[in-house]
Amino acid sequence: MSQIAIDFGTTNTVVAVAEAGGVRVVRLPGVGREQPAEQTPLVPTAVYVREMMRRWLFFRRYAPQVFIGQAALNRNFDGSSPAFAQSFKRHLGSQPHRPVIRKEARELSVREVSELFLRELLRAVRRETGVRPDDLTIPTPVGFYETYRAELQAIARRLGVRRFRTLDEPVAAALGYGVNVARDETLLVVDFGGGTLNLAVVRLGPQTMASGAAPILAKHMVLLGGDDVDRWLIEHFLMDLSDLPEWQHDAGWEVRRVKECVSRDGTAEFRWNGITRPMRRDDLVRLLTERNLYDELRTALAEIQRQLAESQSAGVVDEVLLVGGSTLLPEVAAVVDAVFPQAVVRHDPAFVFTAVASGAARFAGGLAVDDFVYHDYAIAVQNPQTQTVEYELLIPRRTRYPTTPDFAVRYYADYAGMTEMRFSVCEVGRLGQAPAPWQPRPNGNGYWTPQAEEQRAMVLELNPADAPVPLRPVGQGTSPRLRVTYSINADRWLCTTVDDLVRKQPLRVNEPVVRLR
Secondary structure, three states: OOEEEEEEOEEEEEEEEEOOEEEEOOOOOOOOOOOOOOOOEEEEEEEEEEEEEEHHHHOOEEEEEEEEEEHHHHHHEEEEEEEOEOOOOOOOOOOOEEEEEEEEEEEEEEEHHHHHHHHHHHHHHHHOOOOOEEEEEEEEEOOOOOHHHHHHHHHHHHHOOOOOOOOOOHHHHHHHOOOOOOOOOEEEEEEOOOOOOOEEEEEEEEHHHOOOOOOOOEEEEOOHHHHHHHHHHHHHHHHOOOOOOOHHHHHHHHHHHHHHHHHHHOOEEEEEOEEEEEEHHHHHHHHHHHHHHHHHHHHOOOOHHHHHHHOOOOOOOOEEEEEEEHHOOOHHHHHHHHHHHOOOOEEOOOHHHHHHHHHHHHHHHHOOOOEOOOOOOEEEEEEOOOEEEEEEEOOOOOOOOOOOOOEEEEEOOOOOOOOEEEOOOOEEEEOOOOOOEEEEEEOOOOEOOOOHHHOOOOEEEEEEOOEEEOOHHHHHHHHOEEEEEEEEEOOOOOEEEEEEEOOOOOEEEEEEEOOOO
């Protein structure tokens, strides 16, 4: 059975298939990108929906007709059609109910549009390859929360996919770049696409070939990409018109062409609606410098260096792999090379757009990944002195899984008349923010109390609907009542075993609570 892998990108999507003997990238005529470059494996991540009148017996009824990729772009003539959606991927994990398409009297949410896109994409793959989409792998950006993966999994289930898997996009890129995974070395993957900049350091070696595992030593994500560059170019060329959406869309094709030509050839001329303006490589570099793109890239690379410095097992970076269309921008490779001068920077055009999809297909074909959780995980508790909610660190970021069965053990006291006890598991840490400053206490655990609204926004409760643990008999308030043992299994689930110290019997045994990021 063939495995299908989809690099579901913010701007473009690529499909690869793992078959007996290797992996191949699938080109999809009709939905694949045509402009400003010629036909490529890239499928624009875009959806257009229109209502069609159809006859059924003696009746007429309206039915939606869905176009994706290049076919969707071709129907959004002025860039303002309410039936068109693009760049919806970035909202899938945080705002799945956000409306992005309006047709007739109905609105379509990010979740619905994502499902329509993936449904039509899988249909196109089946028409082109004959492969039934039973086994699907979609890589995900490293900084996205678990809700994003859950949304993808639910969509895959509704589309009839029997087996669905995910892995980090930078890890997929490393696996798809064609490196010798049996070679003992440390790789930095810089995945710079249309909407995000993802970085990951992967450790390979003989043990990787033997175990099928590729440990991740560091990873980071920034919301920055080629879409931002397109917007800056429109503002540069059409300063007086850049606030008009219809003009932005109409000029968007031209600025993307100019961006690609300048990046590749060193010069191009912007021609649009009677306006002609030249641009050279130095002009584009100056614009990107003024917009702090290179500074943002250096900051992200410095974060990777900081994480590597914290990791006792990490050595120097031996090679850097550049993937994603935005790595073709001038000076991007030079910035990376300057930050990691001891490493060999590889920037192969053959893998810039296809490495993530190819690597995901390779992963689906049997190469596993030994990963770590990306955020801190904590339990919400009440401070006995201030009576305010604070957070007790439970699973520190960078914890590898699976863990030992007794990775973390906590004792919880009751109070007189207490009938139940609830455990609120929270994910702590947001994109681009420093880790929470956990303060150790005499009991050996770390605690943190948010001081402002932006700090409270760092916390995401993962199990608000979980039932509390009943206490029978009710609490007496004289000694610790429950002992809870926490661990992470191989599928990244946080599992708990709860023992009642009064009744001297277990209430829950290795029960999965939430799936960690």
